[in-house]
Amino acid sequence: MDAYLISVFTFIGFWIILAMSLNLLVGYAGQVSIGHAAFFGIGAYTSAVATVKFGVGFPLDLILATVLAGVLGGVLGLPALRVRHDFLVLATMGINFIVVAILLYTPAFGGAYGIVGIPPITIAGVEFLGLSMLLLVYGFVGVLFILKVLLLKSWFGFRLVAIRDDEEAAAAIGINVASTKIWAFVLSCSVAGLAGSLYARQLGSVYPDNFGFVESVTILAMVVLGGSGTLIGPVIGAVILGGLPEYLRFLQEWRYVLYGVILALLMIFERDGLFGPKSRLRLALVRWRHARHRVRP
Amino acid sequence: MGVTLANIVVTGCLYTLLAIGLTMVYGMLRVLHIAHAAVFAVGAMVGLFVFQAVPFGLWLAILLAMLASGLMGVAIYHVGYRWVLDAPRGTPLIVSIGIFIAVQALLERPFLLGPQASSFDASPDLPALALGGFGFTPIQTTIVLSTGAVGAGVWYLLSRTRLGLSWRALSEDINMARSLGVATQNAVALNMFLGSAMAGLAGVLIAVYENSVSAYMGEVVAYKAFVIVVLGGLGSVLGAAVAAFTLAAVEIGIATVFGGLFPRNAIGFAVLILILLFAPTGLFGKRLD
Numbered sequence: 001m002d003a004y005l006i007s008v009f010t011f012i013g014f015w016i017i018l019a020m021s022l023n024l025l026v027g028y029a030g031q032v033s034i035g036h037a038a039f040f041g042i043g044a045y046t047s048a049v050a051t052v053k054f055g056v057g058f059p060l061d062l063i064l065a066t067v068l069a070g071v072l073g074g075v076l077g078l079p080a081l082r083v084r085h086d087f088l089v090l091a092t093m094g095i096n097f098i099v100v101a102i103l104l105y106t107p108a109f110g111g112a113y114g115i116v117g118i119p120p121i122t123i124a125g126v127e128f129l130g131l132s133m134l135l136l137v138y139g140f141v142g143v144l145f146i147l148k149v150l151l152l153k154s155w156f157g158f159r160l161v162a163i164r165d166d167e168e169a170a171a172a173i174g175i176n177v178a179s180t181k182i183w184a185f186v187l188s189c190s191v192a193g194l195a196g197s198l199y200a201r202q203l204g205s206v207y208p209d210n211f212g213f214v215e216s217v218t219i220l221a222m223v224v225l226g227g228s229g230t231l232i233g234p235v236i237g238a239v240i241l242g243g244l245p246e247y248l249r250f251l252q253e254w255r256y257v258l259y260g261v262i263l264a265l266l267m268i269f270e271r272d273g274l275f276g277p278k279s280r281l282r283l284a285l286v287r288w289r290h291a292r293h294r295v296r297p
Numbered sequence: 298m299g300v301t302l303a304n305i306v307v308t309g310c311l312y313t314l315l316a317i318g319l320t321m322v323y324g325m326l327r328v329l330h331i332a333h334a335a336v337f338a339v340g341a342m343v344g345l346f347v348f349q350a351v352p353f354g355l356w357l358a359i360l361l362a363m364l365a366s367g368l369m370g371v372a373i374y375h376v377g378y379r380w381v382l383d384a385p386r387g388t389p390l391i392v393s394i395g396i397f398i399a400v401q402a403l404l405e406r407p408f409l410l411g412p413q414a415s416s417f418d419a420s421p422d423l424p425a426l427a428l429g430g431f432g433f434t435p436i437q438t439t440i441v442l443s444t445g446a447v448g449a450g451v452w453y454l455l456s457r458t459r460l461g462l463s464w465r466a467l468s469e470d471i472n473m474a475r476s477l478g479v480a481t482q483n484a485v486a487l488n489m490f491l492g493s494a495m496a497g498l499a500g501v502l503i504a505v506y507e508n509s510v511s512a513y514m515g516e517v518v519a520y521k522a523f524v525i526v527v528l529g530g531l532g533s534v535l536g537a538a539v540a541a542f543t544l545a546a547v548e549i550g551i552a553t554v555f556g557g558l559f560p561r562n563a564i565g566f567a568v569l570i571l572i573l574l575f576a577p578t579g580l581f582g583k584r585l586d
Contacts, residue, residue, distance in 0.1 A: 079570060093566075094570050104560065213519075257406075
């Protein structure tokens with residue numbers, strides 16, 4: 001594989017992790033957020049500062065980034081206890097702008113010039129660059145996917161879905177809505193922080209502009225396009241929307257026109273997302289399975 | 298001081314124009330209409346092109362820009378939102394974002410605006426006003442007067458006409474309104490037309506005020522207008538106007554006192570989040586069930 005393809009697929013890997021983590025919040029806990037890139041950025045900057053300014057090594061900077069993004073996610077998720085629906089969407093958008101402004105205006109974070117010279121991940125003297133980094137990122141994708149499946153089969157997963165479906169009913173059957181919501185924010189944001197840490201190490205530099213409103217919107221679009229609240233949907237959404245600007249590169253300046261049109265049309269024709277619960281693909285899959293298992297007399 | 302006050306009034310008026318259109322659309326369709334910013338940029342562009350083609354025709358430019366924006370709003374409704382109104386709440390939002398991305402990328406093409414900003418050097422033939430301590434330049438006078446006219450028009454439409462009555466009925470319960478004989482599609486299309494025409498008006502006025510039209514001018518608007526609309530309580534027209542002036546005063550006030558120490562957009566959002574914590578449905582919003 002050439003370096004270009006490796007880099008494209010590594011970035012798609014980051015998008016997959018981000019979409020999977022946001023799906024936990026949007027698809028399962030029912031808390032729509034367009035501020036996810038803020039936590040991606042918090043993770044990336046944590047890793048950047050830890051490695052460049054304090055010389056911290058691989059597993060530790062990733063752990064720091066994950067924990068810090070998770071803790072801040074929990075704190076910044078507090079408005080969700082009072083603010084709901086579309087108001088929450090706008091509040092998360094606000095959090096994103098405030099985090100980017102802090103990154104831009106704090107001298108320690110380098111302002112608009114960001115932080116450069118972040119070393120690649122090194123384990124026992126081996127530098128993770130190119131293909132090895134690609135494999136490492138997809139290793140994380142695999143592990144996180146399995147963790148997500150396990151989480152959703154646990155009581156916590158059921159509590160999330162109960163809150164999404166009906167908050168009052170969930171509270172009435174004894175679910176602690178506040179703590180479940182905050183934990184959903186903590187888990188979702190910590191994984192975004194993890195993705196940020198890997199991203200910073202892969203790219204070698206971080207800038208506030210890489211974690212703005214546009215990125216948050218893209219992550220949400222991946223989740224919704226693929227099918228929020230499904231396991232495979234956000235992964236497919238991330239592959240499609242992460243790869244689309246690359247597939248469309250031959251169109252040159254027209255590509256974002258087509259990108260926007262495709263995004264809007266796909267959502268109009270498949271309102272639950274491509275792999276949503278009632279989507280054509282999902283129904284076809286169900287029919288195919290039934291056909292295979294049909295017992296003929 | 299007078300300059301600052303005039304600045305607050307003018308900025309508040311521009312914010313009001315942007316936000317009223319958006320809150321009208323939200324009140325009826327419950328769609329987070331990000332594409333409103335695209336309509337705004339298209340309005341500014343049409344205004345510029347008409348103005349360049351017909352010299353001294355700023356009023357004609359404003360009129361045609363409003364017409365074009367209004368039609369674009371109706372098209373967005375019929376092509377996009379109409380089909381996804383009862384879908385999960387993320388779906389119309391993503392449709393809207395798709396439309397915004399596509400239109401912005403289209404405006405960026407050289408045969409439209411291109412990647413650079415163009416200047417919009419026009420001055421309306423209205424006198425400069427000096428009222429007490431306030432001094433308004435001609436364009437500022439135009440902004441204040443048109444906002445006043447639009448505000449009065451919207452108030453009249455909503456509270457004194459059959460159309461306003463049907464809009465209010467639709468925003469309460471679209472199916473009930475339909476079964477009581479409201480021509481739903483027409484009422485919604487007209488609402489989109491007027492809301493979008495206001496975005497077009499705001500587009501031309503801001504373009505002339507800042508003497509600049511660019512493909513990216515919608516970007517700031519896409520979220521600034523939402524801050525105002527949410528602050529006012531999504532769907533409340535009066536709330537949007539109050540919030541517009543509040544935000545203008547807070548932003549300009551802080552910028553005057555502290556200089557460029559704080560980023561202006563982050564201030565808006567900090568105010569938004571603080572207010573939402575105390576009033577989770579905005580200043581004039583209905584309580585959620």
